[in-house]
Amino acid sequence: MAGKTGIACFDSWTVELLKTGYLHNHARMWFASIWIFTLRLPWRLGADFFFRHLLDGDAASNTLSWRWVAGLHTRGRPYVATAKNIATFSVQRFNLKDNDFANVAHGLEATEPDGLPPVLPLRAVNYPLTTRRASCNNF
Numbered sequence: 001m002a003g004k005t006g007i008a009c010f011d012s013w014t015v016e017l018l019k020t021g022y023l024h025n026h027a028r029m030w031f032a033s034i035w036i037f038t039l040r041l042p043w044r045l046g047a048d049f050f051f052r053h054l055l056d057g058d059a060a061s062n063t064l065s066w067r068w069v070a071g072l073h074t075r076g077r078p079y080v081a082t083a084k085n086i087a088t089f090s091v092q093r094f095n096l097k098d099n100d101f102a103n104v105a106h107g108l109e110a111t112e113p114d115g116l117p118p119v120l121p122l123r124a125v126n127y128p129l130t131t132r133r134a135s136c137n138n139f
């Protein structure tokens with residue numbers, strides 16, 4: 001959450017999210033995949049981190065997107081970030097090696113029983129400041 005994992009792309013996206021409240025859809029997918037499968041952190045914690053910082057944070061879209069990456073919706077088909085994909089779609093901004101990432105064969109379906117997860121209270125809605133532009137100038 002401080003952007004100090006040593007995985008250059010991941011740390012950069014963390015800082016970008018904290019500073020701007022935004023990440024491109026691909027970066028969200030890669031971030032969630034690395035969080036879950038490479039760093040082996042709980043997906044709920046990652047979803048909570050996104051939800052607190054995304055200007056477009058949305059309980060349904062965010063939660064279900066994290067669950068999709070984890071393979072909990074499309075069971076047996078997790079979304080796995082690869083070095084090649086990140087290098088291609090970041091236009092070589094991040095050149096990583098395949099062994100920077102987890103070798104994923106299965107999603108998290110075995111860790112979660114069938115049925116709905118417990119319902120937790122949502123945080124209060126934080127409306128974006130219309131007087132302040134989100135900026136990517138520092139990247």
Ligand SMILES: Cc1cc2nc3c(=O)[nH]c(=O)nc-3n(C[C@H](O)[C@H](O)[C@H](O)COP(=O)(O)OP(=O)(O)OC[C@H]3O[C@@H](n4cnc5c(N)ncnc54)[C@H](O)[C@@H]3O)c2cc1C
Nearest residue numbers: 023024025028029032050054056057058059061062065066
């Ligand atoms: C892990 C993860 C968490 C996410 N959390 C949120 C969230 O909290 N709130 C949220 O609104 N979206 C979320 N998304 C979906 C998506 O990343 C954003 O909707 C999109 O990046 C918004 O960018 P944009 O407004 O520039 O739209 P563009 O990329 O220009 O797309 C145009 C419109 O299409 C819709 N859209 C694009 N990609 C998606 C997608 N994958 N799923 C659903 N709608 C999409 C958006 O409504 C957007 O307004 C998440 C995706 C992932 C992988």
